Amino acid sequence: MNTVWLRNDLRLDDNPALHFACKNAARNNRPVSVIYCTTEAQWKEHNEAGVKLGFRTSALSHLQAALANRGIKLHLLHANRFSNCAPVIAEFCKAHSVTSLWFNTEVPLHEKQRDQDVRNTLNEINIECHSFEHEFLVAPDMLQTQKGSPYKVFTPWYKAWIQQLEAEAEPLPAPTQLSTQTRSTPSNTIVLPLAEDFRQDLWPATEAAAHERAQQFCDEKIHRYLDTRDIPSINGTSTLSPYFASGLISSRRCLKIIQDSYRDHSIAGSWRLDPWLREIAWREFYRYLMLNFPNLSRGLPFKMDTQYLQRESHTNCVTAWQQGKTGYPIIDAAQRQLLRTGWMHNRLRMLSASFYTKLMLEHWSDGEAFFMRHLLDGDFPSNNGGWQWSASTGCDASPWFRVFNPTTQSQKFDPDGSFIRRMVPELSSLDSKSIHNPSTQQRQQLNYPAPIIDYRQARERGLERFKSLNELMSVRT
Ligand SMILES: Cc1cc2nc3c(=O)[nH]c(=O)nc-3n(C[C@H](O)[C@H](O)[C@H](O)COP(=O)(O)OP(=O)(O)OC[C@H]3O[C@@H](n4cnc5c(N)ncnc54)[C@H](O)[C@@H]3O)c2cc1C
Secondary structure, three states: OOEEEEEEOOOOOOOOOHHHHHHHHHHHHHEEEEEEOOHHHHHOOOOOOOHHHHHHHHHHHHHHHHHOOOOOEEEEEEOOHHHHHHHHHHHHHHHHHOOOOEOOOOOOOOHHHHHHHHHHHHHHOHHHHEOOOOOOOOHHHHHOOOOOOOOOOOHHHHHOOOOOOOOOOOOOOHHHHHOOOOOOOOOOOOOOOOOOOOOOOOOOOOOHHHHHHHHHHHHHHHHHHHHHHOOOOOOOOOOHHHHHHHOOOOHHHHHHHHHHOOOOOOOOOOHHHHHHHHHHHHHHHHHHHHOOHHHHOOOOOOOOHHHHOOOOOOOHHHHHHHHHHOOOOHHHHHHHHHHHHHHOHHHHHHHHHHHHHHHOOHHHHHHHHHHHOOOOOOOHHHHHHHHHHHOOOOOOOOOOOOOOOOOHHHHHOOOOOHHHHHOOOHHHOOOOOHHOOOOOHHHHHHOOOOOOOOOHHHHOOOOHHHHHHHHHHHHHO
């Protein structure tokens, strides 16, 4: 028996481990099975969101039916922690006469250690392990500076990456029914531990929905993406991130859809300039960094000096930020979008993270954890990358002196206040000027809080702290 171990790759399409396990099984006349291992305690430690696990439960249930239709049974195993995966999987392999295990790799350190443990344990009992790269469109070791070291800056990495992308992406097809196996109907219902209800109306958790969303985005919105992607009131981005995070669609499938959408373009290769592809590149860049700089998986900042930045810690302010009650309408709208939908627009993630780290001066890793606990698309490399970028502690991060002004950003990216009106209904009666910064009287009348911090003072305090840090570091070196 060939067994495929699914993790953050809950799809049939373009799934190398599943594809090659089935191909090998067909050649050797063997059956195939699939396992998914729950690790409740580890998920808690990693701050995995209940809504994301709800989404995964639903995705796995659909996948279970699609696999059964091909005669492949999905087994749910329970390991509690990553360190238990090796014995639990070994036991399953012995009980089901498994001869080989097939899986797609992940980049964070704990996941890599878990996989190495499984490999070692299975090798001891003569079970082969086959692992595949599924998240990189260009192999990370093909992307190095002239000195032979990993890139630390996005733009040169991106220039090298885009040149090496395949001109005709070829995603692997979904497996067909194996002659060794008969179709069945799943008998058990899948429910992952810690799973919570999520907005199924917004995020139907099927591969078909992911493909439809990608296709529709490329047919209708991709050419306006540059103009609309920063406006939260417009549905101008793909909203595919939850599907990427749980692996219901691959980057290679998206690359193919992008390339197809440029088919009639008069300039060959013009798809390489596509701005949406550049965003998918950011996802890959953060994975590339996490792979090459393991300290990122250890909760450390990329710029180690920034550990010494003097921070604040005010429980009241943190609670207000978490609940969307900071008194800054755009920040509150952002946080409430997260709590209400499990997703936040990218521009708002940047504003909210900048507010938390540069104005409130709270530690970026607490904000990172809060996002992770609530995001349907919680993705460790992208979330860590986004927070470290915003806090100026990361690789190729926003410069330390760049501090977003929440009011002017609000006026720029939500000019008529329609997004704020939707998310902060108590302000909906305000005109499009005062909605970005209501007067004291308006706040009192509408029962909306006063600002938890004074922007100008907070900005000065933050800049002073960074300057002191820079001085301290220049004395030390
Ligand atoms: C503080 C902060 C935290 C973030 N946390 C996450 C997270 O946990 N999970 C997550 O997927 N993204 C995260 N992002 C990146 C980005 O905000 C989301 O990927 C994006 O908003 C998803 O919406 P979309 O699918 O409509 O994106 P689109 O604009 O349609 O982009 C397409 C895809 O490209 C990728 N992408 C786009 N922008 C980025 C980016 N800046 N960094 C990495 N990948 C990107 C995503 O996979 C996205 O689905 C974070 C950004 C910040 C600033």
